[in-house]
Amino acid sequence: MNTLDGLAHGLSVALQPSILVYSLFGALLGTFVGVLPGIGAMAAITLLLPITYYISSEAALVMLAGVYYGAQYGGAVASILLRLPGTPQSAVTTLDGYPLAQQGRAGVALFTSMISSFCGSILGIVILVLLAGWLAEVATMFGAAEYAAMMIMGLVAAATVGGGAPSKSLAMVVVGLILGCVGTDVNSGAQRFTFGQTQLLDGINLVALAMGLFGVAEVIANITKADRHGPPDRITLRQLLPQRNELRRMVAPIARGTTLGGFFGALPGTGSTISSFLSYAMERRVSRKPESFGKGAIEGIAGPEAANNSAAITAFVPTLTLGIPGDPIMALMLGALVIHGIQPGPMMLEARPDMFWGLVASFGIGNLFLLILNLPLIGIWVSMLRIPFRWLYPAIIVFICLGVYSVRGATFDIVMVAGIGAVGYLLALASFSPAMLLLGFVLGPLIETNLRRAMLISRGDPMVFIERPIACLFVVATTGLILFATCKAIFGSRPQPKDEATS
Amino acid sequence: MLRNYSRRSLLAVTTAGLSFLAMPVAAQDWPTAPVHLFVGFPAGSSPDTIARIIAEPLSAALGQPVVVENKPGAGGVIGVQQMLAQKGTGHSLGITINGPLTTAPRLIDDLGYDPANDIAPVGLIATSPLVLAVGADYPADDATAFIEDARENPGDISYGSVGQGSGAHLTAELFASEAGIELFHIPFQSYAEVTTSILGGEIDGGFMAPSAALPHVEAGKMKMLGITSAEPFAQVPDVPVLAGQAGLPEDFRAELWNAFIAPAETDDATIQMLNAELIEILGDSEVQKKLLAIGWQTAPGTPDDLSARIAQDTAMWGEVIDKTEAED
Amino acid sequence: MQRDYQDLAWGAILALLGAFVAAYAATSYEIGNLRRMGPGFFPVALGLVLMLLGAAIGLSALKRAAAPQPLAWREGLGVIGALIIFALLMPRLGVVIATALASLTSSAVAPRQGVLWRLVLCVAVTFLTWLVFVVALDMTIPVWPKVQ
Numbered sequence: 001m002n003t004l005d006g007l008a009h010g011l012s013v014a015l016q017p018s019i020l021v022y023s024l025f026g027a028l029l030g031t032f033v034g035v036l037p038g039i040g041a042m043a044a045i046t047l048l049l050p051i052t053y054y055i056s057s058e059a060a061l062v063m064l065a066g067v068y069y070g071a072q073y074g075g076a077v078a079s080i081l082l083r084l085p086g087t088p089q090s091a092v093t094t095l096d097g098y099p100l101a102q103q104g105r106a107g108v109a110l111f112t113s114m115i116s117s118f119c120g121s122i123l124g125i126v127i128l129v130l131l132a133g134w135l136a137e138v139a140t141m142f143g144a145a146e147y148a149a150m151m152i153m154g155l156v157a158a159a160t161v162g163g164g165a166p167s168k169s170l171a172m173v174v175v176g177l178i179l180g181c182v183g184t185d186v187n188s189g190a191q192r193f194t195f196g197q198t199q200l201l202d203g204i205n206l207v208a209l210a211m212g213l214f215g216v217a218e219v220i221a222n223i224t225k226a227d228r229h230g231p232p233d234r235i236t237l238r239q240l241l242p243q244r245n246e247l248r249r250m251v252a253p254i255a256r257g258t259t260l261g262g263f264f265g266a267l268p269g270t271g272s273t274i275s276s277f278l279s280y281a282m283e284r285r286v287s288r289k290p291e292s293f294g295k296g297a298i299e300g301i302a303g304p305e306a307a308n309n310s311a312a313i314t315a316f317v318p319t320l321t322l323g324i325p326g327d328p329i330m331a332l333m334l335g336a337l338v339i340h341g342i343q344p345g346p347m348m349l350e351a352r353p354d355m356f357w358g359l360v361a362s363f364g365i366g367n368l369f370l371l372i373l374n375l376p377l378i379g380i381w382v383s384m385l386r387i388p389f390r391w392l393y394p395a396i397i398v399f400i401c402l403g404v405y406s407v408r409g410a411t412f413d414i415v416m417v418a419g420i421g422a423v424g425y426l427l428a429l430a431s432f433s434p435a436m437l438l439l440g441f442v443l444g445p446l447i448e449t450n451l452r453r454a455m456l457i458s459r460g461d462p463m464v465f466i467e468r469p470i471a472c473l474f475v476v477a478t479t480g481l482i483l484f485a486t487c488k489a490i491f492g493s494r495p496q497p498k499d500e501a502t503s
Numbered sequence: 504m505l506r507n508y509s510r511r512s513l514l515a516v517t518t519a520g521l522s523f524l525a526m527p528v529a530a531q532d533w534p535t536a537p538v539h540l541f542v543g544f545p546a547g548s549s550p551d552t553i554a555r556i557i558a559e560p561l562s563a564a565l566g567q568p569v570v571v572e573n574k575p576g577a578g579g580v581i582g583v584q585q586m587l588a589q590k591g592t593g594h595s596l597g598i599t600i601n602g603p604l605t606t607a608p609r610l611i612d613d614l615g616y617d618p619a620n621d622i623a624p625v626g627l628i629a630t631s632p633l634v635l636a637v638g639a640d641y642p643a644d645d646a647t648a649f650i651e652d653a654r655e656n657p658g659d660i661s662y663g664s665v666g667q668g669s670g671a672h673l674t675a676e677l678f679a680s681e682a683g684i685e686l687f688h689i690p691f692q693s694y695a696e697v698t699t700s701i702l703g704g705e706i707d708g709g710f711m712a713p714s715a716a717l718p719h720v721e722a723g724k725m726k727m728l729g730i731t732s733a734e735p736f737a738q739v740p741d742v743p744v745l746a747g748q749a750g751l752p753e754d755f756r757a758e759l760w761n762a763f764i765a766p767a768e769t770d771d772a773t774i775q776m777l778n779a780e781l782i783e784i785l786g787d788s789e790v791q792k793k794l795l796a797i798g799w800q801t802a803p804g805t806p807d808d809l810s811a812r813i814a815q816d817t818a819m820w821g822e823v824i825d826k827t828e829a830e831d
Numbered sequence: 832m833q834r835d836y837q838d839l840a841w842g843a844i845l846a847l848l849g850a851f852v853a854a855y856a857a858t859s860y861e862i863g864n865l866r867r868m869g870p871g872f873f874p875v876a877l878g879l880v881l882m883l884l885g886a887a888i889g890l891s892a893l894k895r896a897a898a899p900q901p902l903a904w905r906e907g908l909g910v911i912g913a914l915i916i917f918a919l920l921m922p923r924l925g926v927v928i929a930t931a932l933a934s935l936t937s938s939a940v941a942p943r944q945g946v947l948w949r950l951v952l953c954v955a956v957t958f959l960t961w962l963v964f965v966v967a968l969d970m971t972i973p974v975w976p977k978v979q
Contacts, residue, residue, distance in 0.1 A: 036963070046546035046573070047968060050555065143705040167891070171845055171884040178852055178877045184577070186690050189610060189667030190860050190870035193852075196613040198584060201577035216910060223906040224942055268695060322702070323718045324695040328545065331695070335547035338714075341796060345718025390941035394934040395956045397910060401917045401933070402926070402964050405972070408545065408575050409585075414918035418911045425907055429900050430837045448873045449692065456689055457661065457705055460866030570971055 003129060010357025014365055019062055019358070022055070023366045026063035030070020031374065034077070037084035037215055037399050040207070041071035043406040045332050057340035058355060062362040064333050069121060069312050069363070073370050076113040076305060077381055081106055082396065083218040085210055086403065088442050089308040091435050092276040094214060096293065096300030103296055106385060107240030110378045112250060112298055113305045114371060119254045120261060120306030121367040124313030127262035129360060132349075135266035135314060136321040142267055144457055145464045148450035149474035150267075151274065151443050156481050158277035158439055169436045172427075176440020177447075179204055186449045187456070199412040208413040209420055209441060211400045213434035216421025219393050221428065240378055242298065250302040253283050257306030265311025268318045268326035272311035273442050279307035313363060320344050320356060533593045533773050537568040541589075541597040543582020545575040549797055553628060553761050554598045556793050560784045578669070579603045580611060583764070587616055591768035596777070598628065601760050602670065605816045609824050610668040618817070624809035625763040626778045628785065629799035632732030632758050633674050634742055636716040637708030638701050639724050646729040647749040653684035661687040663697035663709040671697075673823050674710045674731060674757040680826055681751050701725065712759075713739045714798035731757040737795055760802065762809055778806055835897035842889020846882045853878025909940030925975040930960045 013019065026048075033044040044067045052060035075090040080097035093113060100109040127135075142150075159173050182193045183203030194200040242250075257279040264271035264278070283303040284293045293300050318324045323345035325331035337344055342352060349356050384392075404413045424434060458464035465471050540558055544550040554571045562569040574585040583603045589595035604618040616622070635646065643649040653660050664672035667690055679686045689706050691697045694715050700706045702724055713736060719725040729745035730736055733756045746755040763781055765774060784790055785803040794801055804812075856862075856874035863869030913933040921929040934956040938949045964970045 033968075039968075043968075043970075047970075049546050140699055140703040143700060143703050165888075165891075167884055167887045171881065171888060174877055174881045174884060175845070175848075178848075178874065178881065181874050181877070184666070185860075185870040186666050186692055187868075188861070188870045191612055192856070192860060192870055192874065194613075198577050198580060198611065198613055198615065201580070201611070202575075216914070220903055220907045220910050223910075223940060224903055268699060318699075322699070324699055326695075332545075332547035335552065338797060339552070343714070343718045346722035346724065347718060390938065390943055391952060393910075393941075394913070394937045394952060395959060397913050397937050398917065398930050398933055398956060398960050399963075401914060401921070402960070402970070402972070405921075406970060408581075409573060409971070410576075410581075411918045411922055414914055414921075418914035418918070421914065422907060422911050425903075427841075429902070430841050432841070444873075452868045452872075453689060453691070455866060455868065462865070572971055 006353060006357040007129065007361065009354065010359070010361035013058060013354055013358030014062070014361035018056075019059055019362060020365070022059040022063040023066050023362050024369055026066020027070040027366050027369045027373065028066075030067035030072075031074040031370065032070075033067070034071035034074020034086070036074075037078050037082070037086060037211065037396060037403050039399075039403040039406050040075070040086045041068045041329055042332070043403075044071065045329060046406075049332065049336065052336045053339055057337060057342055058358050060336050060340065061333060061355070061359055062366070064336060065316075065359065065363060066366045066369075068329060068333075069309065069367065070370055072309055072312055073114060073117055073374055076117065077110065080109045080113060080301075081381060081385060082215075082392075084215040084396070084400075086207060088206070088210065088273040088438050089276040089304070091210060091214065091438050092280050092304040092308075093301060095280065095435055096295070096297045099294065100296035100298075100301075101385070105296070106382045107378055108242045108246065108298070109296075109301055110381060111240065111242055111375070112246075112301045114374050114378070116250060116254050116257070116302040116305040117309040118367055118371045120258045120309035121313055122364065123255075123258040123306075124262050124265070124310030125360060125363050125367075127258075127310065128313055128317065128363075131262075132317050132321060135263075135317045139267055139318050139322065139324075141470060143468070144450045144454035145468050145471040146474070147267075148447055148454050149465055149471040149478070151447045151450065153474045153478040153481070154274040154278055155439070155443050155447065156478050158281040159436070164431050164433060168430075168432050172432050172434070172436035173440040176437040176442075177444035179209070179437070180441045180444030181448070187452050197412070199410055203445070204441075205404065205407055205410075205413045205416065206442070207407050208404050208416040210438060211404055212417045212420025213424040213427075213437060215396065215400050216417060217424035217428045217434070219396055220421070220425045222389055223393060240382065246298050249298050253279070253299045253303035254306040256282060256286075257303035258310040261307035261310035261312075262314050264307075265314035266317040268324055271315060271326065272308045273439075275307040275311045276304040277439055279303040316359070320348055320359070322346060323348075533770070533776075534565050534567045536594050537570050538562075538565060538593075539589070539595050540569055540571050541582045541586035541595065542571055542573050543575060543577075543579030543585075543597075543599055543603060544573065546573050548575075549799070550579065550598060550600055550761055552797055553794065553799065556790060557598070557628065557763070557781070557784060560787065560790070561780060564780050564783070577611065578607070580607050580614065583622070584615055586764070587621055587766050589766070591766035593765065593769050593773040593777075595766065596625070596769075597764045599762060599764055600670075601762070601816060604762065604764070604813050606668060606673065606820045606824065608817075609821060618813060621767050623765045623767045623769050623774055624806045624813065625765055625774055626781045626806060627802045627804045627809050627812060628761045628763055628781070629794050630732075630758040630760040630802045631712060631799050632730050632736050633671065633710040634713050634716050634727045634731075634739065635678070635708060635729045635745065636701065636711055636720070636725050636727050638704060639726055640704065641707055641726065643728065644726065645748075646743070646745055646751075649728050650682045650684055650749040650751075653679075653682070653686060657685040658687050660708075661689050661706040663689050663691050663700055663706045665693060665697065666690050668824065670757075670759050671710045673820050673827075676827050677757055677819070677823050678710070678731075678745065678751075678755075680823065681755055682749065712798050713742070731755070737800065738798055760812070761799065762812075774806055835892040835895045837897065837900060838892035838895070839889050842885045842887070842892055844885070845888065846885030849878045849881030849883075849885055851878070853882065906940045909937050913937035922973060923976065925973040925977075926965065927957060927961060927974060928976065930957045 029044055033039045045064050075086050076093050078084040079090040079093040080101050083094045083098045085091040085094050097109040184191055184201050260279050261275040264275040283299045284290050315326050318326050319330045325334045401414050404417055465475050540554050542551050542554045558569040558571050574582045579600050580603045583599055586595050586597040608614055643652050662675050694711055697709050716725055727742045730742045745751055747753045782803045785801040791801050853875045856871045860871030861869035862871040913936040916936055917929050917933040931953050934953045938952055965974055
């Protein structure tokens with residue numbers, strides 16, 4: 001079956017009324033849980049899992065996939081309006097989305113995020129269709145050395161996107177890396193910094209960290225602030241939509257973000273996080289006005305949103321073509337397939353082409369649903385900002401509690417949110433970037449385990465990073481980035497705080 | 504919800520009172536409320552799927568909802584801890600893999616429970632062997648050739664596991680020490696990573712669930728050299744058992760299992776009743792089919808059988824852990 | 832304007848944290864070497880780097896002046912208190928009572944007088960929570976206090 005036949009066949013599968021209904025339901029539920037702080041696709045998919053036993057495998061997968069990318073759309077809403085990111089990807093969206101909302105341009109930010117998400121997904125589907133085989137091949141070429149080198153490059157490239165003093169950004173990255181060490185060390189089994197708490201054996205809960213650093217800290221800061229400036233004026237439709245030149249400014253970031261996301265998404269692991277941060281770092285670097293980033297730059301929303309949605313699509317590549325789930329959500333979907341007696345793997349495209357192409361087609365239709373559904377909702381979301389903050393925040397706090405609890409049913413994690421929130425508020429007060437901490441936290445364990453694994457596999461020979469071509473490429477790129485930054489710090493025209501030398 | 508509860512418990516109390524006259528068996532006043540089944544793994548994982556497969560018929564048999572509570576973490580230990588934190592009235596039960604009952608006391612510093620004294624075994628549910636899988640390019644085609652290769656190149660053959668002290672790690676070490684060979688251990692976070700690494704040629708092989716290796720074997724990218732069960736396994740009937748091959752003892756056996764457990768203070772009659780229900784459920788061919796589809800073979804038995812299995816495996820894995828710790 | 836005490840304090844805190852992490856990891860976990868890194872290798876290295884960064888932040892703050900930031904400690908206490916109340920009460924008293932109490936605690940620190948609106952809000956939040964998490968999402972959480 002060639003690609004065109006496949007797609008046609010896929011459309012005929014995806015356009016069956018029952019499949020359409022499940023796709024729509026999944027997308028709706030995904031948006032709904034995505035908007036709720038802390039509750040993400042994971043919780044919603046867990047919830048739907050029992051239902052999937054009773055419906056056809058196509059319907060099940062289409063519904064779960066709808067939840068998965070629907071949550072990406074919804075997650076942006078909470079990030080932009082309230083600075084409540086549920087995932088590291090949407091933490092990137094807060095960097096410029098929230099300032100835009102503060103300036104009364106929440107509609108523009110939401111519109112940008114939605115249109116970029118849509119374009120990212122559609123282009124991601126194109127990448128999936130054309131390059132699935134190649135990407136799967138590349139994914140198996142990525143060993144420990146490649147992962148370690150790639151993650152270090154990602155960290156270096158994105159380490160200062162938070163804005164502000166470089167020493168403060170770097171300190172937050174390092175604190176994140178240290179927090180990432182908490183829990184059982186994969187290589188030795190040592191229980192690090194757990195202080196007798198078995199709940200910490202698997203590390204600090206990512207959602208608890210994100211909710212504490214962003215959500216709780218922001219709520220505390222806003223209680224007194226928000227009621228001072230009254231509700232924003234009535235908003236006309238025109239103000240909701242970006243101006244023509246703003247639309248034009250989105251095009252290049254979307255294209256770059258999609259490419260980054262499409263590639264990194266196919267690598268099992270945290271492809272979507274790293275591509276969001278990389279996309280943001282890239283936009284800031286190529287921008288003619290890098291100083292506008294962090295203050296409401298359209299490009300800073302468009303690039304990362306396109307990247308993480310395109311990554312969400314290509315994340316299906318290893319799951320479907322190798323039977324290897326890239327993240328816990330993919331593992332859940334794989335589980336749903338296995339229940340139906342379908343073993344995804346190298347033979348899936350041949351054994352069940354209807355499944356594969358039907359899914360691909362339903363991705364497109366689902367994303368179209370999401371766009372149609374979400375654009376009219378922008379007005380409603382924006383008018384939510386007119387509600388005085390004191391009416392909103394008690395609900396936000398309870399929702400954060402239940403969102404965090406939903407991850408693994410541990411009240412311990414809610415107590416963690418309280419502690420992290422208190423520290424996070426004090427850090428924000430001193431203008432430390434929480435996004436940098438989150439970046440270090442996500443990448444830290446990956447860098448450490450892969451670096452140590454690479455050295456173990458090479459029997460302690462560091463040349464492995466030079467001898468393996470892909471790893472070498474990343475090492476060269478990282479060295480280039482560091483040299484570039486150093487040169488800029490020494491000879492650069494922009495006045496920089498002195499303390500960058502310590503990095 | 505509250506009204507529902509009280510009506511149900513009222514009903515339960517009445518039936519309990521009536522049946523007390525007819526049939527003087529204890530534990531008739533159980534269950535009076537929904538039964539919570541604690542699982543130490545996230546939704547969609549195989550222990551969770553097993554719990555849900557059991558929960559449905561169990562709920563029908565008990566006449567009370569059976570709620571699966573996922574308390575994932577620390578290799579299933581959190582689930583056991585959370586079950587033990589509830590009252591032992593027979594309304595909080597658990598399904599767990601072997602680790603938290605056998606190796607956890609050795610591997611986790613602050614376990615907070617003692618499997619021998621704090622847990623009441625209800626019954627074994629199902630077992631799963633592991634297969635020794637290697638990449639398709641690996642020179643050996645059977646276990647004998649593999650062991651010979653390892654004898655000639657001690658410490659050169661690398662294998663992946665899902666972490667220090669995981670079933671895959673300990674099984675490989677047991678295999679190595681019984682065969683008198685030395686293998687090189689590379690820990691990973693998940694089977695997905697181990698598989699990718701084998702496919703990419705980074706490591707030579709590893710012990711894994713048959714269902715994880717099967718699709719890659721069918722695609723010609725992997726080979727299965729042997730299986731750790733005593734008998735050939737229904738899911739992969741062609742894979743020979745390792746026991747007795749190339750100097751391995753005839754009783755070589757290493758299996759993962761899932762078991763039904765309760766807090767130690769649970770009433771004995773309740774345990775007996777649960778065990779009877781469990782054996783009944785596991786006898787159903789539909790349940791057996793569903794379990795086999797996800798790689799598990801039913802293994803019904805008495806609570807005492809499970810106790811014996813826990814003691815036996817604790818001793819066996821304890822020796823392996825002693826050996827690996829001595830090497831480090 | 833006064834000296835930038837906030838950054839000075841944070842510099843010191845981060846440096847101390849770094850020192851603690853490095854010292855704790857060095858004494859508790861095996862460090863190994865570059866070829867075969869032990870579980871202590873990364874934490875020790877990161878702790879030392881954090882020490883340096885903390886020192887840099889603190890030292891640069893010495894030469895700078897900054898207006899002190901107002902600390903919203905009342906609001907902070909209300910929000911943190913609400914979170915902890917929820918965490919402690921939810922498993923025992925169920926989500927409805929925990930939500931109501933958490934909502935009252937957090938709204939107590941809002942900059943607006945009056946009791947009535949707080950009660951209305953409490954009922955609204957509790958109802959909404961029940962609707963979303965118990966009815967719509969059907970989460971496995973205790974809804975009411977345990978009967979037994």
